[in-house]
Amino acid sequence: MSAPTPDAPVTLSIVIPMFNEEDVLPLLVERLRPIADGLGTAYEIVAVDDGSSDATPLVLERLRRDWPQLRVLRLRANAGHQAAISAGLDRARGDYVVTLDADLQDPPEVIPEMLRIAREDGVDVVYGVREDRSSDTAFKRGSARVFYRLIRKVSDIDAHVDAGDYRLMSRATVDAVNSLPESGRVLRFVVPALGFPSGTVGYAREERAAGTSKYPLSKMLRLSVDSVTGFSLAPLRFATWLGLLGGLASLCVLAYALIARLLDHALPGWTSTVVIVSAVGAVQLLALGILGEYVGRMYAAMQARPSYFIAHDSLEKGRRPDGAT
Ligand code: UDP
Numbered sequence: 001m002s003a004p005t006p007d008a009p010v011t012l013s014i015v016i017p018m019f020n021e022e023d024v025l026p027l028l029v030e031r032l033r034p035i036a037d038g039l040g041t042a043y044e045i046v047a048v049d050d051g052s053s054d055a056t057p058l059v060l061e062r063l064r065r066d067w068p069q070l071r072v073l074r075l076r077a078n079a080g081h082q083a084a085i086s087a088g089l090d091r092a093r094g095d096y097v098v099t100l101d102a103d104l105q106d107p108p109e110v111i112p113e114m115l116r117i118a119r120e121d122g123v124d125v126v127y128g129v130r131e132d133r134s135s136d137t138a139f140k141r142g143s144a145r146v147f148y149r150l151i152r153k154v155s156d157i158d159a160h161v162d163a164g165d166y167r168l169m170s171r172a173t174v175d176a177v178n179s180l181p182e183s184g185r186v187l188r189f190v191v192p193a194l195g196f197p198s199g200t201v202g203y204a205r206e207e208r209a210a211g212t213s214k215y216p217l218s219k220m221l222r223l224s225v226d227s228v229t230g231f232s233l234a235p236l237r238f239a240t241w242l243g244l245l246g247g248l249a250s251l252c253v254l255a256y257a258l259i260a261r262l263l264d265h266a267l268p269g270w271t272s273t274v275v276i277v278s279a280v281g282a283v284q285l286l287a288l289g290i291l292g293e294y295v296g297r298m299y300a301a302m303q304a305r306p307s308y309f310i311a312h313d314s315l316e317k318g319r320r321p322d323g324a325t
């Protein structure tokens with residue numbers, strides 16, 4: 001297939017976010033390329049370099065030399081997994097778009113099957129569903145379970161428990177996702193919430209091909225908080241109830257203290273005072289924290305600041321007036 005031009009039609013875009021994945025890239029290309037070439041249709045690979053600080057940009061540049069369909073989108077700074085996928089979705093040109101992690105945990109061999117299901121069953125989204133997660137750590141599996149249960153409970157979203165960010169989306173779905181301006185959106189819940197007809201394809205989750213996880217606990221926690229606050233007001237209501245209960249409890253204690261005083265019993269002890277003050281303080285702090293999360297989201301929405309900045313897009317090379325790449 002010839003080198004893609006910016007205006008050539010593309011049937012399938014494969015968006016791959018990557019952050020410091022120099023070790024994985026050659027392995028990824030080795031497995032992905034035969035599959036992509038075997039699709040028998042025009043495709044592009046949108047490698048989103050999420051502000052890597054290792055040799056990822058250099059490796060990509062080298063790989064691009066003999067893989068014309070490989071397009072490189074470099075973000076100016078590390079924007080995070082979800083924002084990197086969003087950048088790729090915004091720029092992808094395909095009639096269908098697959099999002100895939102770089103580390104080969106989600107086998108690219110499933111892509112032709114996803115495309116077939118989308119076309120034959122006429123669905124807009126095909127979710128990759130992990131049927132075998134034995135390669136994930138027990139902690140990851142356990143936390144994922146709790147997390148999805150929680151989201152299902154507090155929102156109306158019917159997200160598949162074992163679906164991550166490996167999925168195929170139609171152009172209509174991608175356009176719908178791109179039209180949502182919210183920052184901190186978590187795609188694995190946004191996409192099912194859109195309600196397009198969908199199908200699934202099962203696969204066994206593999207070990208990371210090389211390198212280490214780019215998802216430290218801090219990023220996992222961020223993702224969880226964004227997921228819950230993005231889809232549910234339940235924590236706010238929970239905060240209200242907690243505040244109410246805490247307030248009632250302290251009222252009771254107050255009444256008790258007053259009665260004890262009137263009946264000339266011993267002075268209320270120091271301990272109970274401390275307990276009450278700290279209990280009320282704890283409830284207030286928790287409620288404030290939850291409020292803060294939503295206020296933060298509102299602030300971010302008001303600023304309407306993009307969640308990523310593109311440094312360059314290899315497709316636009318040579319088109320830019322300043323000649324920068
Ligand atoms: N990733 C990214 N930006 C980040 C963190 C991760 O683009 O800030 C990419 C990473 O390179 C990989 C994918 O997101 O392609 C999933 O990350 P990882 O495999 O490290 O997460 P895990 O599978 O351990 O949850």
Ligand code: MG
Pocket residue numbers: 101103105208213
């Ligand atoms: Mg991974």
